[in-house]
Amino acid sequence: MDAELQDCRLCEWQCGVDRLAGEQGVCLLGEPQVALRTLHPAPPASYTVFMAGCNLRCLHCQNWDIAQWPEGRNRVDGHLAAGELAKEALKALASSLGRGIGADRIFFSGGEATCSLPFVEEVVWQARKLDPSVRINFDTNGFMTEESLRRVLSWTTSVTFDLRAVDDEVHRALTGAPAGPVLRNARMIAEQPEKLWEFRILVVPGVNDGQIEKLSWFIAGLGTELPVCFLAFRPNFVLEHHRGAPVSLMLKAVNTARDCGLRQVAWSGRTDLLGGPRELLQASLGPVSSLSDPGARLAAAYAMRAGCLRTVRDCGHCEARLKCGVKSYRPIRCT
Ligand code: SF4
Ligand code: SF4
Incomplete structure (x- = not known):
């Protein structure tokens, strides 16, 4: 994980900063941090892990206190060990409440979980060691590199993928980022339609x-x-x-x-x-x-x-x- 964070190119901004040495890219993140985790009934019902921080600055953000970290740090659970989080997620999915709401997967959201991709992958590996059949959903604003998306598609069960605009002018005005990479990635997901929960x-x-x-x-x-x-x-x-x-x-x-x-x-x-x-x-x-x-x-x-x-x-x-x-x-x- 460390090497990737020391020359961070996880999302399409490709800042190239050393996050572990205190340099900051657009997301301002250092080490990945979990903002919140909870059973969540919204489809797909899941154990949802909200990762702190985001690579976009959307004007409409409804999770601004999670996404616009570190200033919005009133909702940060902090550094959790990936193995502990994996165990906790599986336990929650198997609980009577989890089964009662039909929760059937670990759902990574944020903020934007791409900014924490190495940590998310570690949680997935740990969870699959304990339960190889556990399902995963990756929720994204789509502003990631092709390489990051390829990685996600190699292990995720489903993807929920945000689209805001085709026209670059509108996309930039709303999110602060160009539309092109998001549309490119939407095309890439469409090549594996079985992985798309929904746009x-x-x-x-x-x-x-x-x-x-x-x-x-x-x-x-x-x-x-x-x-x-x-x-x-x-x-x-x-x-x-x-x-x-x-x-x-x-x-x-x-x-x-x-x-x-x-x-x-x-x-x-x-x-x-x-x-x-x-x-x-x-x-x-x-x-x-x-x-x-x-x-x-x-x-x-x-x-x-x-x-x-x-x-x-x-x-x-x-x-x-x-x-x-x-x-x-x-x-x-x-x-
Ligand atoms: S996750 Fe994206 S915005 Fe954050 S430092 Fe890495 S490349 Fe930059
Ligand atoms: S373009 Fe606007 S919203 Fe984006 S970093 Fe600059 S001042 Fe902030």
């Missing part, structure tokens, strides 16, 4: 709802049987004052995806949550008006209000990546 598409009204049809065509081009779940945006993190997704928009998303030929489409999440008092109703003018997509303009306006210094977000190559307003944003409202 998950968060729908943020006024920001990426213009991407629904493009994403649907993109996935349909990879395979019309690939499962897709649209997730309703809830006001959180930098978008704490933005309105939630209405049920009408979620139904429209499902119908659009079906019209594009996708056959396994669903949606989930709480809908129709009101925005807060500082909701931006339309893209603000000024520097972000140089962006062509209205959703990207709106997201960029939110980011800049939170302290982002760039019109076109590119966190991996930004001089402020170790300390910026988005990274240290503290919402007062969580839903």
